[in-house]
Amino acid sequence: MAKKEVLTDLWVYELLKEADINLHPQGSNILEIDEALKTASKSGTGKVGFPEYTGVVKDFLLVIENKADVSQHLKRNEKNLISKEVSDVRDYAVNGALFYGQHLAKNTSYKKILAFGISGNQKRHKISPIFVNERGEYKELEEVETFALFNEKNIDEYYTRNILKEETPEEKTTKEILKDAENLHKDLRNYGSIQDKDKPLIVSGILLALREMEHKGFSIDNLNGDQTVTDGDKIYEAIERNLKRANVSPEVKKDKLLSQFLVIRDTKSINEINDNLQKTPLKHYTEFLYENIYKNIKYIHSAEDYLGRFYGEFMSYSGGDGQSLGIVLTPKHITELFCDLAELKPTDKVLDPCCGTAGFLITAMHTMVQKAENEVEEREIRKNRLHGLELQPYMFTIATTNMILRGDGKSNLEQEDFLKVNPSQLQEKGCTVGMMNPPYSMGSKSNPSLYEINFTEHLLNSIVEDGKVVIIVPQSTMVGKSKEEQAIKENILKHHTLEGVITLNKNTFYGVGTNPCIAIFTAGVPHFKEKEVKFINFENDGFEVQKHIGLVETVEAKDKKQHLLDVWFDRLEAETKFCVKTTVEPEDEWLHSFYYFNDEIPEKSDFEKAVGDYLTFEFSMIMQDREYLFTNENAE
Numbered sequence: 001m002a003k004k005e006v007l008t009d010l011w012v013y014e015l016l017k018e019a020d021i022n023l024h025p026q027g028s029n030i031l032e033i034d035e036a037l038k039t040a041s042k043s044g045t046g047k048v049g050f051p052e053y054t055g056v057v058k059d060f061l062l063v064i065e066n067k068a069d070v071s072q073h074l075k076r077n078e079k080n081l082i083s084k085e086v087s088d089v090r091d092y093a094v095n096g097a098l099f100y101g102q103h104l105a106k107n108t109s110y111k112k113i114l115a116f117g118i119s120g121n122q123k124r125h126k127i128s129p130i131f132v133n134e135r136g137e138y139k140e141l142e143e144v145e146t147f148a149l150f151n152e153k154n155i156d157e158y159y160t161r162n163i164l165k166e167e168t169p170e171e172k173t174t175k176e177i178l179k180d181a182e183n184l185h186k187d188l189r190n191y192g193s194i195q196d197k198d199k200p201l202i203v204s205g206i207l208l209a210l211r212e213m214e215h216k217g218f219s220i221d222n223l224n225g226d227q228t229v230t231d232g233d234k235i236y237e238a239i240e241r242n243l244k245r246a247n248v249s250p251e252v253k254k255d256k257l258l259s260q261f262l263v264i265r266d267t268k269s270i271n272e273i274n275d276n277l278q279k280t281p282l283k284h285y286t287e288f289l290y291e292n293i294y295k296n297i298k299y300i301h302s303a304e305d306y307l308g309r310f311y312g313e314f315m316s317y318s319g320g321d322g323q324s325l326g327i328v329l330t331p332k333h334i335t336e337l338f339c340d341l342a343e344l345k346p347t348d349k350v351l352d353p354c355c356g357t358a359g360f361l362i363t364a365m366h367t368m369v370q371k372a373e374n375e376v377e378e379r380e381i382r383k384n385r386l387h388g389l390e391l392q393p394y395m396f397t398i399a400t401t402n403m404i405l406r407g408d409g410k411s412n413l414e415q416e417d418f419l420k421v422n423p424s425q426l427q428e429k430g431c432t433v434g435m436m437n438p439p440y441s442m443g444s445k446s447n448p449s450l451y452e453i454n455f456t457e458h459l460l461n462s463i464v465e466d467g468k469v470v471i472i473v474p475q476s477t478m479v480g481k482s483k484e485e486q487a488i489k490e491n492i493l494k495h496h497t498l499e500g501v502i503t504l505n506k507n508t509f510y511g512v513g514t515n516p517c518i519a520i521f522t523a524g525v526p527h528f529k530e531k532e533v534k535f536i537n538f539e540n541d542g543f544e545v546q547k548h549i550g551l552v553e554t555v556e557a558k559d560k561k562q563h564l565l566d567v568w569f570d571r572l573e574a575e576t577k578f579c580v581k582t583t584v585e586p587e588d589e590w591l592h593s594f595y596y597f598n599d600e601i602p603e604k605s606d607f608e609k610a611v612g613d614y615l616t617f618e619f620s621m622i623m624q625d626r627e628y629l630f631t632n633e634n635a636e
Contacts, residue, residue, distance in 0.1 A: 008067070223286060387431060390415060430464055470521075535581075
């Protein structure tokens with residue numbers, strides 16, 4: 001048993017190290033805590049007692065008690081409370097942790113104590129945090145997988161959201177975005193009768209014009225409703241100057257962009273003074289965007305595709321969810337996960353061939369710049385290491401604008417049909433990482449080139465050998481039951497390596513009705529038969545749908561993501577219900593649910609859930625005209 005406890009202690013030590021938390025084993029190097037532990041015997045004798053680890057993160061005192069086996073995790077009394085019997089305190093991890101937490105609350109000046117009861121090992125374990133206040137009152141908290149939430153960077157947010165149950169500043173920003181989007185939608189509708197597809201272009205154009213304020217080339221005060229040189233003329237000219245200043249080239253690309261912004265100059269209703277506003281709607285929009293959007297983009301440096309998020313939200317007020325315009329944004333937590341899975345380095349070159357509003361490229365730029373060693377490297381990243389293709393003219397315009405607004409030095413974006421570009425030609429760009437969220441449900445037996453799996457193969461062929469490709473697609477893509485899809489899957493394995501597939505939360509694209517997954521490949525290296533591929537069930541990712549807001553990050557999300565990355569990069573073993581490692585065949589369904597075998601006897605509720613999940617999946621596929629997935633072609 002002693003040996004097992006040592007192994008648990010070492011595993012916990014590694015978890016703390018990974019989270020960048022420095023605690024002291026068997027005692028404390030902080031005098032006040034060390035003195036208090038001199039009377040902390042779990043037997044209640046008043047003699048010395050040492051938990052496995054103690055230490056301080058900010059103004060929180062952390063104390064950890066370990067047990068080797070999960071059967072020794074927690075003992076409750078007849079009132080379903082954590083038992084305080086001496087034998088239970090001594091023999092169970094959570095009971096011991098609570099004992100130490102309350103003892104330290106009583107005998108030190110710390111007012112916020114987090115006590116952790118930990119049992120088991122790397123593969124099967126439980127980590128239960130308990131909050132203890134200065135009066136010894138305690139609150140049991142949700143189990144976690146790592147200590148990522150308790151380092152200096154995250155512990156205040158954890159305390160605010162999970163213990164105080166208050167909103168964090170980030171959540172308030174989300175609500176503000178929603179409110180801004182709603183207000184602007186109303187104004188675009190009420191004062192301009194603007195078509196849906198033109199709304200994001202007006203927003204993009206005005207934001208580009210606002211950039212000219214720094215160069216004295218544009219002033220909101222000059223938008224005076226003059227009918228000879230209209231407000232639209234002034235904004236259009238400012239856009240033209242700013243595109244020139246952003247060094248957008250070649251000229252044909254600049255012309256394409258400008259042609260999209262003609263709506264600002266040529267729409268009469270927004271260039272005339274409105275009686276209610278006492279100014280032109282264009283001036284009203286410009287003032288609104290300056291106060292509510294431009295300042296956020298300019299002064300808040302984050303990986304957030306803020307503008308893309310704003311488009312997505314305010315398009316949802318346009319009588320639909322924006323999907324008809326192709327605006328189905330990849331959430332920020334997914335674009336960030338892509339960068340982690342690809343182990344993005346400052347020296348990488350990134351290609352997104354279906355770049356939409358450029359969310360992947362913005363996150364990649366942010367990640368790479370943060371890792372850059374100097375300003376020269378930062379400039380190189382912005383100028384030469386981000387490449388994107390977008391077919392739709394207005395989306396191409398939005399993406400280019402988005403990248404310019406976020407500081408991309410040159411915007412290597414092209415308006416092209418990805419599938420019509422020779423992959424060998426794309427490969428000459430030397431891109432080492434491919435990221436993609438292709439158009440969904442466009443392929444059919446009559447047009448198999450539009451299957452998501454065909455986009456995937458095309459991207460794999462466009463990346464240099466040994467490069468990484470990360471895609472997010474509907475799970476049906478990995479099922480690939482049609483002959484055409486299976487042929488593509490077979491061809492992919494002939495030339496590239498499938499590293500793994502991660503099944504995602506079914507609400508990742510909330511409102512769209514797609515069950516997505518992430519697939520990770522190594523390009524240009526044939527998949528050898530004995531290769532073990534990881535299939536991970538990450539449906540429980542710590543995000544939940546909240547009324548009137550949509551998908552929201554809960555306090556567990558960071559912890560769950562850290563656990564996922566630990567398993568993905570082989571830093572942790574996991575149970576098969578989370579990760580299965582196995583060889584694959586082209587005709588397999590490349591999903592965790594296909595390979596996972598649960599050898600436990602299922603409960604009735606498990607059976608009901610499995611049937612319910614299957615029916616939901618079948619209904620979703622049929623609604624997307626994919627009923628062929630449920631027929632057996634070979635039976636003919």
